[in-house]
Amino acid sequence: MSFILDYYNYWIVVFLMMAGFYIVISANNLVKKIVGLNIFQTSVFMLYISMGKVTGGTAPIVAEGVTQYSNPLPHVLILTAIVVGVATTAVGLALVVRIKRAYGTVEENEFDNKDDVI
């Protein structure tokens, strides 16, 4: 039981990651791919935040009478990673818009057929 209590949220996070990853590699629509990428990354963020948690701790802001703080380092890392994620999303979506304009479609198998492969 303690085994499950120790790890259950990591397992769910792994499941979420894989759901996102699956959307990225299986989706045919480019917008959905981007959504998948975001889900994938957000789940990784959850992995980091989970490891920073201390049971019984509080947010790492100095407060009176609190001795146990959660680890601030993962929070910092993930703040950076979120920004990186949104930057990638913006560029990806801009590409999608251009692809739509150039090919008239954003379905991967459709524009693949419009040019020679490569």
Add this chain to the structure above:
Amino acid sequence: MAEFIDLVLLAMLAMLALTALRIIFLKDLFAVVMLFGIYSFLSALIFLNLDAVDVAFTEASVGAGISTVLMLVTLAMTGRKEKQSTHSSLLPLFVVLVTGAALIYGTLDMPPFGHPDNPVHQHVAPRYIEESPKEVGLPNMVTSVLASYRGFDTLGETVVVFSAVIGVLSLLGVRRKKKKDLESGLETHRVLHVVAKNIIPLVILFALYVQFHGDFGPGGGFQAGVIAAAAFILYALVLGLPKAFAVVGPRFLQWMAAAGVLLYASVGLYSMYKGGQFLDYNQLAADPIAGQHYGIIIIELGVGITVFAVMLNIFYAFGSQAERSNVQ
């Protein structure tokens, strides 16, 4: 009490899992994007639950805010239905299963969740928790670590945002419409106009609060930039892009984005000039703590400026592409 919190976490994780599963099978992209917004909000709640207040704040404003808005604008241009995929989904499934199995294998040896004796809480972090209020002088340890100990990462993060705007501008550019487009903006919505005009100043005020209160509570340059950008995005949505351009033009925003990065970097250069290492805020004033304070305020301002300019400019770029006829 501990059991209760676990249940809340578990419930939220379960909802997340359901959302993710639903996204996999949905073909209506509009619904997919909305579900993604929900997913983002839920994860922000989880972050909150796990004591990561700053992260939750950011995730809510970015994931559920900016990302979702950008996706919706894109959808307006690309159509909202996903077509049936022709290729087999067995290979992706296989790849995902293998990856997932590897990760599960990895979890079996992990330090238990939430245990205070875990290596992450033992090695580097204690210094941040115990010393940073003395060394940096800020109550919010996340801000201390973000802006000072790992200031170089944050500079990198700002540059990433800057790269994003370079990418979006080179791909889309900001088109100025010559003749005044009747359809631009929501001209006929009188109520919306009045409310928006009254709310926007409040939002900007809030952004400034977040910007400068980041040292003491959750918040900081990044969140503030996003909120301020949201205010202008609201303005652009309600009154139309041309009017928004009249307030802050895209060209000016480019300069602002560059200026923010330069402001950040100049703090580093100044500390080098003073004889310290790059981004060594201790050199900025006679008293190291004061130096840290000045440094953090300035670099947070740099981050805020860049993020605001970049987010707004990206929205401009997308917004000026959208053909209104597609917007439902």
Add this chain to the structure above:
Amino acid sequence: MNLWQALEPAQLITLSICVPFVGALLVIVTGKIPNLREAVTLITAAILFSIVLAITDYTFLGTTLELDVIELFPGLGISFNVEPLGVLFALVASFLWIVTSIYAIGYMRGHNEINQTRFFCCFALSISSVMGICFSGNLLTLFIFYEVLTLSTYPLVTHAGNDAAKQGGRVYLGILLSTSIVFLLFAILGTYALTGTLDFRAGGIFDDSHNKVVLSVLLVLFCYGVGKAAIMPFHRWLPAAMVAPTPVSALLHAVAVVKAGVFSILKIVIYIFGIEGLKDLATTDIMLYIGAATIVLSSCIAMSKDNLKARLAYSTVSQLSYIVVGALLASSIASAGAALHIATHAVGKITLFFCAGAIMVASHKKNISDMAGLGRKMPITFAAFTVGAISIIGLPPMAGTWSKWYLAIGALETDKFIIVAVLMVSSLLNIAYLLPIPIKAFFSKPAEGAKPWRWSQTKEAPLPILIALIVTSGCCLAMFFYLQPLVDLINLIPGVSTK
């Protein structure tokens, strides 16, 4: 010869490589004025020959000429070291370059070839790299110049620029580069890994401590790695290269390139494995019999070819294996025969190619069956052809006699009677495919329908061609009587002697 005494002896090596190189550059510069360009070629060739003669002098005097140019890898670089075998090859190549240049002038003009500047330039470059091979002081240097030779002759092979030429060029480059990269470089690196040195040393660099099985494998790799030696089954490039203009076939594919191949094998056998060391290796005999088989098989193929140049090409394949066999017999006298064969076969075969080119220029005939009766129109050409053919066959009073003699003695000495038999059979085959050509030309009448449209106007080829022909056929004859200097040179090679 005294011309070069002012110089440091070792600098002669540099000169021997640089002179043709500079010649090549001058050819490009003077490309617009054909007369000047060809004068440059001739003068360069003459200077080169005089340099090689000077080097020969030093060799007889016993002066060691060594030169380290640059260190490519720690302790290993481009370095030169003059030894008698290289001198012999350099003498042959540089002398025949003069003759070929004279010939080429007549041929290229008579044939109205395109891109003559590129032709003469690449020609000079290949001679430059042949000199590098001759005087190379270690395997790395040998390999480098070997590759440069391949690349600088590629434009000559594809000279015509038509599909056949490109196809030929592809086969040429394909086989030579592949074998050299895959087998030769591999063998060189293997040698380096085993011994830590690549220098050519008298008696070889391997000793008893090295695994014999590995050495056997290395021997095979070396033999096939030197694709230019045209041991079957890697001989296809040589017939393919016959698409090139005849002077190229004559000098490069009868003398310089192919001889660079067998020379490399001879050098590797003598200075890397050592003649003694070779005796213990399991694969020596295998390669020996493959060489013997090449001799016989390619002679048979030669017989079936009607195209004169193709027949000569297969004849070359066969003759090259004489040298390989001589090297692998692992006896000092057979090695001497092999070394000598480099020289004697060169003059013989170049004569034959010159004749083929002369026939082509004069009568535009390529096939042997069309040559009936041509001997009366071109007596000098076919007389020279006869001389060359006899030399190749190995009958007195022509040069080829001696080399075959030493080879046969070597084979007898080592009790390899099969090889003796192969040599004899091969001579018979040579007679069968070479002698009918002049006989037919002199004694048959052309069939009426086969007469070309300008039969009555057909006459001897232009004068430069004839001069070249006469010189080389004269050499065939002269070398039978005045062989001693060459034999003396060969006897200077460590471990090799004619006695």
Add this chain to the structure above:
Amino acid sequence: MDFLDIVSSILLLAGVFFGLSGAVGLFRFPDFFTRIHAASVTDSIAAILIIGGLLLQTSFDLNTAKLVFILLFLLVTSPTASHALAKSARHGGLLTLAESSPQDKQESAK
């Protein structure tokens, strides 16, 4: 304190009830306009009740002020949003259930 806790709990529970009912309505109602109605119930009454409940949990410090601000903000924005949505739908040509023809009803029922 106990009394405040109880009141606050009642308010929170009521808020949750309205939130849930709004969600059910969003799913079960037949057309766009009725669904908007259900959604705005969540936005307005549920939000007021929950924030009211939370207000009673604070001890009149900075957090109270924050909650009040949030409440005010919501009270202004959510009706505006509902209004804008409905108006846009109307302008876009969407009909209410009563106005649309029987065929449309059948189709929408599918």
Add this chain to the structure above:
Amino acid sequence: MLEQHLAALPIILPLIAAPIALILGRSVLSWGFATLVSGLAFLLSWQLLSAALSEGVISYAVGGWAPPWGIELRVDAANAFVLLAVTAISTLVLVYSKHSIEKEVKATNHTLFYTAHLLCLAGLSGILITGDAFNLFVFLEISSLATYTLVSLASDRRCLTAAFRYLVMGTIGATFILIGVGLLYMKTGTLNMLDLAERIDLYDSSRTINTGLAFIMVGVSIKLALFPLHMWLPPAYTHAPSAVSAFLASTATKVAVYVMIRFIFTVFGIDHVFVDMGMGIILMVLAVVAIFKCSYMATVQSNVKTVLAYSSVAQIGYMILGLSLVSVSGLMASMIHIFNHALMKGALFMAVGAVFYRVGSVEIKDFAGLGRKMPLTMAAFTIAGLSIIGVPLTVGFVSKWYLVSAALEQDQWLVAAFVLVGSLFAVMYIGRVIEAAYFQKLPESRSSEDIKEVSWLMLVPMWVLVIANIYFGIDTSLTTEAANSASEWLFQTNNMLENKVMEGEVLEGHAIEEKAQEVSS
């Protein structure tokens, strides 16, 4: 001042220059500025390399916070060497791109092009120099975002799909690295690479660490286009503007190879990676397959840029092969090839870009007869092509020599043979282009077009690389020395780490490194 900040300046300089280039606005101005900055970065990295060769290792604590609390920049012979190649190529490509992008990138985007180039340079320098695993991820993303932008700037619409595919694959790769770093952090509590290395050894066969290793390896493999994760690379390099192809092909994947080397040797330790996890044989097999499969693919393409792109994947196979031999000489062969391949591929892509500039297309059939029309360009292509083949007196031969020697040193005769056979394919794919250029006539339809040699601004950088190809093929002392001390350094650090664990002693901070330095000096 300069001495003190030498380690940080190669990152900071282009990082600050990028926004300034954007502000400058005019494309000529930003071009001149970007070139100047890149040239300065090159000079700095030259200084850095000589400093690293004489002093061993240079550590720089950003913000004055000692590692592992702050972010550390660490320069040793290995990354200074790669940095030198990156900055050199960047400078040359910038000079070259002035004219090259005129035909390939919209005029309004030129300033953005130079800005993105500088960002990419800053990102790559950051990846190389940083000593912090998470900071590496940040710089990886800077360079990646700039790269996606650069690829998508071309005028052909296919560049968009190529860039998108690259973006998706690249982001997956980066996220894998993020997962891997997270797992390591979870187990060790630190992000500083040296500190990580010390703590990882405390958990010798931890599943979490092993999974982290696997994820980092896969993530980096995507970034460096290791077969079979290379699918993004050929389209990206084919459809990107030529200047970008030249820059990326000779820097981006090399930097990723270095990242892999760094993680293996200075974080996980070779015993862990190669002995316990058996990664060596996996890498070796993948590398050999990459060499064969992608070299073969290169021979059947009709677009010369695609040919070169597949060739790049194959050449990466050589680098990984050298690494998988687990010896000083094998690693040295990899390091040398990283440098040399940058020289060759840079020159080749520049030559192809010059052809595109004049002809407007780079199919093999379009090369017909160019040997006469563009003699200097085609001569450059030929020499660089010979270098790829590995002809003596070029850098390609040097690489091949060291690689095969290293394989033979380990008695891997089969691997050595594979390397040599693999290079035969290069004969084929380079030969096809050269044959078309020199031995085919200009097609009739083209004879009226005005095809002539490109401007000196494009020729000079191309020929600088060509001459470097020959110079470093003859005088190998610089590359050999740098690569040798780099690989020896990596091995020494690694050995020190492992010895320490055997003795069971845990050194704080950088004591271990000082010890390694004592041994090396």
